[in-house]
Amino acid sequence: MRRFAPASLSLRLVALFGLLAMVILAALGTYLSHSLHVQLERRDDEELAGKCRSINHLVEHAASLEDILARRHLVLDTLTGHDQLLVRIARADGSTLLESHDPTRTPPGIDLSQVDIRAWDSIQSWKLGDLRARYVASKPVTRSGEQAVVLVVRTASDRMLLLAEYRSDVWWAAGVGALLAILMSYFLVRSGLRPLRTMAAQTRAVSANRLDTRLDLQAAPRELHEIVESFNEMLDRLHRSFQQLSQFSADLAHDVRTPLNNLMVQTQVALGKPRGIDEYQALLSSNIEEYERLSRMMESMLFLARAENAHVVLQWQELDVAQELTRIADYFEGIADEAQVRLVVQGAGRLQADATLLRRAVGNLVANAIRYTPADGVIRLQVDAAGDGMEISVSNPGAGIPAEQLERLFDRFYRADPSRSSAGGSSGLGLAIVRSIMMLHGGQASVTSSPGQLTVFSLRFPGRSAV
Structure with a gap:
């Protein structure tokens, strides 16, 4: 199955910026449109309620319902300039007394007698087919005590028609704004990613002959x-x-x-x-x-x-450290006698380790100690508890090792004293092997020394150990 290469970081950022701009502009346009709709509808409702109060006032000052018919022009004058307002005045039994039905401002198919009045003196919504309208109904009483039913309906609003145009303009503006945001984000992203291109150019300059090249931290964001x-x-x-x-x-x-x-x-x-x-x-x-x-x-x-490729399998077993150190000291006893030095074992404890590798690591340290210890010197093999682990140390007197050489002692083929490189058949790999053995055990090897003082090699084993 063919795998498509991932899109570039610039393209991703531009797409995200564009999407973010579209969402924000759309949300902003929707909020503004809704807010304007609410305000315009509130003003329309205030106007609708005001017209209803005006007509109620005419009814309440009429001598009778018949007087309202005689003063019909006053009701119609109230609606002057409001083509979307319709009025129906009915008797208490529901029969129509007066209705504004001018064909020039009455939408076809509207029958105000079909309005289902659900509440009085409050603005309600009414839907007839595709027509949506709002109305307010009240029950004023004439001076003669006759009750009338006044219904004022708004079928449309100039403000709402304006809002529809405004909403269309908002969406156009949001689309154009999103497009501009995408175009601008492209250039901004390219400018913002310039440090990455600079870093890429610097990394291309790195080669086997120029590994000392470093990226400029101060120039990076x-x-x-x-x-x-x-x-x-x-x-x-x-x-x-x-x-x-x-x-x-x-x-x-x-x-x-x-x-x-x-x-x-x-x-x-x-x-x-x-x-x-x-x-x-x-x-x-x-x-x-x-x-x-x-x-x-x-x-x-x-x-x-x-060892470096983890191909050495450790044979873990619990060891008596003092016994192992004594065995190593006995093995090197002949060589130590020839060099006129003594081996002393101190301390006791038990630890979990590979016996063969432990003997090899300590043996390498002892062989080095014998090689560099002056006659009549004493080499101490000591074991001590170290936290929840164990530490084995091999110390010997001698000329000591300069501080600048201590860090490289465990490197392969490194010798603190090159003039004695062939002494005892040394290959310069003994301490490197010691470090690898300790890494396999999850521990570490270290050394402390100073000219004319004791040189101490330490093998610190981790928490598998137990005293």
Whole structure:
């Protein structure tokens, strides 16, 4: 099924503005028309009631009903200038006494005797076919005591006819106003969206070689500040990631090149002339060391790649932390003796974690600590409660780490002391693996250090832990 592309933002805004203008103008025109209708109808009713009072006055001052017929011209004079007013004066028994029936002002088919009088001395509505009229009826009494029935009907109104024309003009004005609003909104929307076009032009300038480009926050409207800030933060993250990736590629090439060069040079030297069996065996032993170094590097990189893509499945189990730390200390006891340092385990507690990954993370920290601890130094493996979690720390004395290097310690291939990059076969990936393991556990790894003081690496496990 074909999917239609969404309409542009400009078109949507123009359509919404146009619709809004039409609704507002239509509502305003309707309100004005209704308000004028109410006012004109009230004035017509006042006039209708006034004519009824005038005729009642004539009837009440007449000597008798017959006298009204003799003074017929006074009743008709009352209606002069009001062609839409009809009058019927009837006797008490309902027979017509007088009726204004001038053909020039009486619509055809109107029979005032058919009016169903529902109330007296109040204005009512009356409908006969397509004709709508309003009337008022009363029962005045002559001086002789004879009762009459006076009915005054308005069949039409000049004001209402004017209102119909006014209503038509209002709708025309509303339509033209809506059209003008749509045209004006088009230009206003284009002007209002100019900052977005400017931002689009700035973003088109961003490339792999210009990741330091940032959108101008001051030039953007206040409503777009959050978007601009978020976009700039995204560019900052991309810039840092790109720099780290570039540095990672360079470090990887450097670290792989060293063992490969060693293998190639040693092999070329060995092939330069015939050698004895002992020399070939020594060459193969040296090559095995380089191969093992490459293998460890590839294994570490594979683990980091799997961890970042959440392909590592944790085997959760409850662990006795002190027992695990003691096991790690026993494993590194031989290496520590050679380096003339001691390992001390302190604290106790239990936590939920993957045992293999926990041992690998702490083991990497211990291996680093042994590498950089001076002779006769003490490395402490300590566990403490941290809120509802658990914190494992590995501390060691030594030269310390400068503050500007602390943030990069967990980056891949980064070494605080490049001169010792090959010590102990270090690949520069150990701390990066520690951070990935802690991320898999939902925790975090951190380090505190200062020159000449203790260096403390901490592994903080979250709320799964229990003391």
